[in-house]
Amino acid sequence: MDAAAQRKQLIEQLQGTEEWDLVIIGGGITGAGILLRAAQRGLKALLVEQQDFAWGTSSRSSKMVHGGLRYLVNGDFALTRESVRERELLIKQLPGLVEPMSYLYAHYRWRWIERLGLHLILKLYDLFAGRVTHSGLTADQTRTLMPGIRDTDLVAGTRFEDAVTDDARLVLRTLDEACRLGAVAINYVQVTQLLHRDGKVCGVEMTDRLEDRTLVVDARCTVNACGTWVDRLWGESGGKENGKQHRIRPLRGSHIVIPGDRLPIGTALALPHPEDGRNVFIFPWEQTTVIGTTDLDHDQPMEQEPVITRAELDYLLAALRHQFPDLALEETEILSTWSGVRPVISEKPGLSPSDEKREHEIWSEPGLVSVGGGKLTTFRVIADQVLERIAAQGLLPALKSDSVAMFKREPTPPLPTGVDSGSWCRLLGRYGARLREWWSPDCDPGRVGNTPTLWCELGWAARAQSVVHLDDLLLRRTRIGVQLPRGGEAWLPRIKQLCQPALGWSDEQWSAEEARYLEIIDRYYSLPEVKGG
Incomplete structure (x- = not known):
């Protein structure tokens, strides 16, 4: 059966179901996490995505599964603690997909307060993780770890640990786990309106974008997890709950990708940008080296894919050239760029993009729960809280948040001939139990x-x-x-x-x-x- 025939079969299953327990709108990491948690609890759950799965922010992030040191600096202790603990769970449950990554911060003369502050912050960071991950380095150790780094006034370094992933594959692994438990996920199906009956949302009307036909499904509850498009399906509440108006502020983050052998590093480098002091990262990813990110209000049309601007490119190259003055990278050597739009819940007018908090918000009305904001790292927590909110409406049975592990760590199958152990671990992380279904000696x-x-x-x-x-x-x-x-x-x-x-x-x-x-x-x-x- 080819891909088109499989999709037709899914559409028929969608239409043949009398009522779903849960319909989830949005195929990014938040929607995928909700679908998996619902499936793990035996709910009849459907997810639809107007584009491809992970088409938006969830394939265009900085790929980092991290606690977020700047959140500690801003006083967001609860968010950082939660994120660090989720990072540890994902590293444990998804080796090969979520991998520890070493980070380096270089210290220069006359910035001793910064060095002391980072040390204190990392002690708290490690306390949240339950293990020590940071250590101090001499200037010579820093040069050895990061060849070519700016040497003038370098006095020391600090190494710490976070994690890195392939964000799109994390979404797809999550969706696949849900579908193996009986859930259904379909891409290129756009919800056009919410349906109401007796004062509550009772389902959705959708368009199959490939066949240009209308589909209608009934649901006990609908979840709006549309990311930067969440305000297009607010429902009758208009995004307001208990007097609070939720406002989505789309913020763009752009990256550039260069060949890994052009700047061969095995450790991520965190550095304050020479122009504004914002932290920028230069890190290894999938045999490339990535430089990012920017943090700007997104003023491009939401219907189009986001793009890097000339100003953003110059900003990222300025950081790279400042930290690696002898690299002499030409723009023609850049492999690619990508830009993602973060669906940040704005706290109040007048804040700079980098001062906005990254916490998620959940709000509801009868039959509809909406979620916005949040981080890639905390998608399990967000999913559980959404299901708890649904249960609180009396639409679904009460649920225990931590009753089931998000991912079951798969035993490693025997290493096949011609495949190295690193590649095999990578495959197992990305495909889980599915790997046994399709891998053969003929691969x-x-x-x-x-x-x-x-x-x-x-x-x-x-x-x-x-x-x-x-x-x-x-x-x-x-x-x-x-x-x-x-x-x-x-x-x-x-x-x-x-x-x-x-x-x-x-x-x-x-x-x-x-x-x-x-x-x-x-x-x-x-x-x-x-x-x-």
């Missing part, structure tokens, strides 16, 4: 270019992971679209040979998808000049 263990993605992953994703467009496959099921020059254009002929049969596409459709994909790469994942900006 091609070769890598796509110099990325960590194996050719056999592309084939599996095309067959079984709800791929509708080519960018679904190359930007979210795998990440080679941001890890290879011009989205991996040079590898497209082989990708076509491998994936076209599984997708059920004609040659004409493949050509159209390829042209569409390269336009997306040029407009939204390249340098501003290429995108006409």
